[in-house]
Amino acid sequence: MKEKERLGFFLCECSKNISGTVDVHTIKDELQKLPGVVTAEVTNLYCSAEGKAEIIESIKNNNLTKVVIGGCSVKQHEHTFMKVLEEAGLNPYFMQLVNIREHVAWVTEDKEKATAKAMALLKAAYNRVQFHDAFEKKEIDATADVLVIGGGLAGCEAALNLAAEDRKVYLVETHPSLGGQATKYESSFPELECCSCMILPKLQEVVENPNIELLTYSDVEDVVGFFGNFTATINKKAKYVIPDKCIGCNECLEPCPVEVPNEYDDFLGKRKAIHFQVVGATPYIPVIDKENCLRFKGEDCTKCRDACMFEAINYDDQDEKMEISVGAVVLATGFESFDPTLIPNLNFSSGTEIYTALQFERLISNTGPTSGQLVKRDGSKPKSLVMVHCVGSRDKRYKNYCSNVCCSALLKMSSQILEEKMAEGIQITHLYRDMTIGSTGMENMYEKLKEEGVRFLKIPNPNDISLNQQNGQVQVTLPEKTITADMVVLATAMVPNKKAEKLIEMLMLSKDEQGFVLPTHRKIDAVSTPIEGVFVIGSANYPKDITHSIIDGAGAAGKITSELKPGKKLEVETLISTIDEEKCSGCKTCISICPYKAIGYDSEKGISIINEILCRGCGTCVVACPSNAITARHFEDITILAELGGLL
Amino acid sequence: MTETEFQPKIVAFVCNWCSYGGADIAGSKRLQVPSNVKLIRVMCSGRVDPEFVLEAFRTGADGVMILGCHPNDCHYIEGNYNALKRYTILKPLLDQFNIEQDRLYLDWVSASEGEKFARVTKEVSERITQLGPLNWKKVMDTHQSREV
Numbered sequence: 001m002k003e004k005e006r007l008g009f010f011l012c013e014c015s016k017n018i019s020g021t022v023d024v025h026t027i028k029d030e031l032q033k034l035p036g037v038v039t040a041e042v043t044n045l046y047c048s049a050e051g052k053a054e055i056i057e058s059i060k061n062n063n064l065t066k067v068v069i070g071g072c073s074v075k076q077h078e079h080t081f082m083k084v085l086e087e088a089g090l091n092p093y094f095m096q097l098v099n100i101r102e103h104v105a106w107v108t109e110d111k112e113k114a115t116a117k118a119m120a121l122l123k124a125a126y127n128r129v130q131f132h133d134a135f136e137k138k139e140i141d142a143t144a145d146v147l148v149i150g151g152g153l154a155g156c157e158a159a160l161n162l163a164a165e166d167r168k169v170y171l172v173e174t175h176p177s178l179g180g181q182a183t184k185y186e187s188s189f190p191e192l193e194c195c196s197c198m199i200l201p202k203l204q205e206v207v208e209n210p211n212i213e214l215l216t217y218s219d220v221e222d223v224v225g226f227f228g229n230f231t232a233t234i235n236k237k238a239k240y241v242i243p244d245k246c247i248g249c250n251e252c253l254e255p256c257p258v259e260v261p262n263e264y265d266d267f268l269g270k271r272k273a274i275h276f277q278v279v280g281a282t283p284y285i286p287v288i289d290k291e292n293c294l295r296f297k298g299e300d301c302t303k304c305r306d307a308c309m310f311e312a313i314n315y316d317d318q319d320e321k322m323e324i325s326v327g328a329v330v331l332a333t334g335f336e337s338f339d340p341t342l343i344p345n346l347n348f349s350s351g352t353e354i355y356t357a358l359q360f361e362r363l364i365s366n367t368g369p370t371s372g373q374l375v376k377r378d379g380s381k382p383k384s385l386v387m388v389h390c391v392g393s394r395d396k397r398y399k400n401y402c403s404n405v406c407c408s409a410l411l412k413m414s415s416q417i418l419e420e421k422m423a424e425g426i427q428i429t430h431l432y433r434d435m436t437i438g439s440t441g442m443e444n445m446y447e448k449l450k451e452e453g454v455r456f457l458k459i460p461n462p463n464d465i466s467l468n469q470q471n472g473q474v475q476v477t478l479p480e481k482t483i484t485a486d487m488v489v490l491a492t493a494m495v496p497n498k499k500a501e502k503l504i505e506m507l508m509l510s511k512d513e514q515g516f517v518l519p520t521h522r523k524i525d526a527v528s529t530p531i532e533g534v535f536v537i538g539s540a541n542y543p544k545d546i547t548h549s550i551i552d553g554a555g556a557a558g559k560i561t562s563e564l565k566p567g568k569k570l571e572v573e574t575l576i577s578t579i580d581e582e583k584c585s586g587c588k589t590c591i592s593i594c595p596y597k598a599i600g601y602d603s604e605k606g607i608s609i610i611n612e613i614l615c616r617g618c619g620t621c622v623v624a625c626p627s628n629a630i631t632a633r634h635f636e637d638i639t640i641l642a643e644l645g646g647l648l
Numbered sequence: 649m650t651e652t653e654f655q656p657k658i659v660a661f662v663c664n665w666c667s668y669g670g671a672d673i674a675g676s677k678r679l680q681v682p683s684n685v686k687l688i689r690v691m692c693s694g695r696v697d698p699e700f701v702l703e704a705f706r707t708g709a710d711g712v713m714i715l716g717c718h719p720n721d722c723h724y725i726e727g728n729y730n731a732l733k734r735y736t737i738l739k740p741l742l743d744q745f746n747i748e749q750d751r752l753y754l755d756w757v758s759a760s761e762g763e764k765f766a767r768v769t770k771e772v773s774e775r776i777t778q779l780g781p782l783n784w785k786k787v788m789d790t791h792q793s794r795e796v
Contacts, residue, residue: 073672074664074689102675103687107766113683120686510725530725575691595725618724620694623734635690641703647686648657648708 005130008064009040009122010055012047012071014101021105023115024070030119034126038062047077052084059088066094066129070122072101091134093574093634096125124646131639139569140613142228143327146560147172149220149503150332152180153199153546154538156206157553158330163211166566170324171206172215172234174499175264177281178203180334182546184264184278184358186365186372189412189545190441192419196280196367203282217287221321223506226614227533228327228570238317240288241274245312248276248284252313255303260292262369265362266337267350269369274304279367288313327564328533329507330556331517333500335539338392338399338493345466346391346490352469353377353487357409360489364416374422378472381423382486386476387414389432390462392493398463399493401514403543406491407436411445413489414454429455429483431462431476439545494543507534508597517541527556531596532614535559575633576615577622581607583629590621590630656710656776658685660769661696662757665723667715669759679766682773685713692716693754694727698738701752702745706784711751711776713769718756728756746787748779 009031013019024042031040039062045051046069059067067090069081074097082092100118108114144167148155151173159171177183185195206212215234222233256272264277273293276286294301295315305313337358340348348354353376355363362368376382387410392398414428428449435456437446450456459465459478466477467488474488496515504511508531510518517536520528527535537552538544544552564570579590584607591599591608598614599621601607610621610630619632628637662668668689674681690696693716704712714735716728735754742749753772757765 073668073675075669075672099672099687102672103681104683106675106678107681108683109680110683117683117686124686124688593730595727616724618692618694618727619690620692620724620727620730623695623697623730632691632695635695637697637699640688640690640700643688644659644700644704645707647659647688648704 004065005036006038006063006065007034007036007126007129008038008058008062008067009126010046010058010067010069010071011040011042011100012051012069013042013044014072014105015044018071018101018105021108021111021114022100022118023111024118026115027070027119027122031122031126034123036130037126038064046071047080052080055081055084056088059085059090064090066132067096068122068125068129069095069097070100070118071097073099073103091136093135094129094132096129096132098122098125120647124643127642127646128639131636131642132634135574135633137574138572138612140228140572142564142568142570143325144564144566144568145169145324145326146328146330146564147220147223147230147232147324147326148330148332150180150334150538150540151175151178151206151214151216152332152334152538152549153182153202154334154544154549154553155180155330155332156202157550158332158537158557159206159212160202160209161554161557162560163209164566165211167211167561169212170215170232170234170326171212172218172220174217174219175277176217176239176285176287177277177283178206178214178216179282181358183281184266184361184365186361186367187412187416189408190439190445192412192415200280200282207283214283216283220503223329223503226611228564228613230326230329230533232324232326232329234322234324236320236322238290238319239285240290240293240314240317241286242312242314243283243285245310246285247310248286249309251307251309252286252304255307257301257303258292258294260289265369266356266359268355268359268362327570328535328560330535330537330560331500331503331507331509331540332536332538332553333497333503333540335494335543336497338495340391340490340492342398343392343463345464347467347469348490351377353472353474353485354467354469355487355489357406357413357489357491360413361409364413364422374417376472376486382426383423384427384485385417385429385487385489386474386483386485387428387430387489387491388462388465389430389491390493391490392463392495393491394433395461395463399495399514401493401543402436403494404436404438405494405543405545407432408439408442408545410489410491411437411442411449414449415445418449418452418454427453427455429457429485431457431459431465431478433459433462439547494539497540500540507531509534509536527552528559533564572613573616575617575635576612577610577617577619577630577632579608579610580629580631581605583627584608585627585629587626589624589626593624594621654777654781655684656773656779656781657708658682658711658713658769658773658776659704659709660685660687660713660715661690661693661700662687663693663716663723663728664689664691666717666721666759667693667757667765670715670757670761670765673760673762674765675762677762679762681766681769685769685773692722692724692727693731694722694724696731696734698734701738705745705747705751705782708784710779710782711753711772713772714752714754715757715765715768716754718758721756721758747782750775750779751782
């Protein structure tokens with residue numbers, strides 16, 4: 001024992017939980033004999049108010065410098081006893097809690113063996129504590145402002161819950177308007193509630209919120225930094241329309257001579273080069289798409305500007321970069337549709353009567369290419385419709401998961417067609433594997449559809465059917481028969497948004513085997529990520545319906561508001577690793593191994609530098625360092641080896 | 649002491665988040681764990697320096713265990729993979745010191761796997777009991793004579 005150290009042992013009986021097997025009194029007498037040990041005490045329950053008071057009194061009366069407690073798991077009471085030391089005026093890290101309950105008394109029948117094992121563990125702690133250093137809690141300045149990437153419903157909900165007088169939210173959306181995929185639906189399941197009526201007021205709230213800086217038609221190009229102190233670079237793409245002047249009168253669209261497939265209708269209809277995302281989009285301001293506009297191909301077309309009564313068109317508009325400081329980042333980049341051409345037997349191609357579910361949503365939507373008229377490409381009304389579930393889902397060859405939403409969406413579309421009498425006498429047939437409809441109210445819809453004559457054919461795997469276009473109809477070949485349909489709808493799997501990949505890499509997030517962002521924990525920490533201050537919500541981390549996307553948004557906002565308070569400093573991890581500048585050779589081995597990208601390189605000094613805020617103290621760099629220049633606080637080599645020595 | 653009474657000394661390095669918790673669950677369920685297996689808690693299995701393992705053998709351990717989170721479950725994302733890499737390199741090196749490879753054991757024990765913790769500690773303890781004591785002096789003598 002180091003000189004001047006005055007050590008105290010406190011052995012807990014935990015009623016009979018420990019003392020029933022471990023002879024704490026014999027151990028106490030043994031420990032008392034060790035050099036530097038001022039006191040060794042036994043009590044019934046050190047975690048009780050009386051027990052804690054006894055420790056505090058003993059520390060003060062005996063002028064103890066270090067404390068070893070023989071008791072229960074560190075998971076249960078390490079924190080408790082650290083607070084006890086603080087109350088007694090000692091640094092909380094001057095303590096070692098030895099688990100002689102779960103790891104000894106409860107797993108050892110033989111009393112003699114249990115006592116010997118407890119003794120060895122306590123001696124190891126005796127060796128260890130003399131190397132314990134004092135560590136103080138550290139706080140850093142932080143901004144409480146937040147960057148939300150993705151203006152779908154999850155992102156909007158997060159932004160609305162976060163925005164406050166003292167907290168600014170930057171909401172960045174790559175498309176011209178808010179709402180994401182939900183803006184494509186005419187109605188939602190199970191109530192067939194008008195989707196626009198439901199979501200537009202929420203989106204309008206976002207637009208009008210003075211504490212949300214809405215950056216539509218913008219992309220996040222870079223994010224660097226750490227929890228409390230991120231810096232993001234955003235590119236505001238040129239819209240060529242001045243938002244303050246445009247009133248959304250639509251007059252500019254008609255004159256535009258360019259027509260291209262409309263991505264917002266999943267390429268079902270056409271749009272102009274100057275266009276809105278959808279009719280009634282929020283915000284309702286068009287943009288000129290540079291890829292297709294004739295002016296950007298060298299022609300002197302001014303038709304949209306000529307038509308504008310408000311001088312809102314500005315062909316000289318430029319992309320604009322802005323840099324923002326935020327404390328947290330919320331990733332809400334959503335999903336896209338599985339590409340059905342990957343299943344060759346489905347013969348999917350545009351221009352046929354085979355549609356993806358998202359295309360079909362547009363077809364039966366009032367804001368879609370046929371203004372909600374359910375018609376075939378030749379303009380005739382369909383008499384038969386086949387809806388195929390699980391396309392690309394739940395199949396190892398494609399996507400080996402259930403997309404959660406598709407069964408309900410197909411039932412909803414069927415209800416919509418029948419309720420709104422979109423096609424008199426239409427025969428709807430569902431080809432399904434299992435009906436996966438969890439949401440409240442869906443079971444009633446399913447039963448009602450059956451009563452109304454919708455057929456449900458259970459087949460082994462919908463991905464194995466064959467589709468063939470023939471004379472404007474589709475032959476659907478099933479294992480045992482062939483049916484003919486005027487139209488076929490494929491409920492394609494929801495897959496991660498490919499455009500988010502760069503962001504995921506930039507934010508150093510991990511993906512699961514399907515490409516969805518992995519949260520810290522799928523159940524109990526489902527919107528946090530291992531990168532502190534970065535959150536993932538909505539379908540970016542798993543296929544979700546509107547309800548769960550909104551819940552995610554509110555959930556992430558709750559976490560951020562409780563962790564990042566305006567004007568308050570941020571407490572950071574105390575037990576981190578540190579680099580001895582003298583010993584570091586600048587080989588950068590540690591930089592490559594750190595899972596949190598917490599280590600940077602100081603090229604002037606030629607050494608590695610640990611960012612104290614990003615480091616979580618795992619200590620893997622300590623082992624990797626060939627120069628022994630890195631130390632893990634509280635788990636230094638010397639401390640662990642001292643413990644080892646006491647154990648053997 | 650007769651051969652059958654030999655009780656090997658075994659040190660188990662356990663990570664704070666999974667395997668320490670697994671050992672706790674073994675306790676809560678009142679399973680039996682060999683009393684000769686003694687735990688050293690580190691924050692991550694990636695913190696276990698191969699030097700700790702060799703030092704354990706040098707100072708009297710007959711066996712060393714490294715227990716961490718399951719693949720993909722590491723609290724620190726990938727520290728357990730680093731532990732696996734180091735273990736894979738270290739294990740064949742033990743032959744060079746005349747230490748049987750079976751004296752070093754790495755496995756994944758989650759914070760709920762009390763049964764697995766009890767099982768692997770028992771298995772390793774039995775295996776090392778069969779191997780008999782590690783006589784470091786003999787090991788070093790053999791090693792040095794080989795070097796010459």
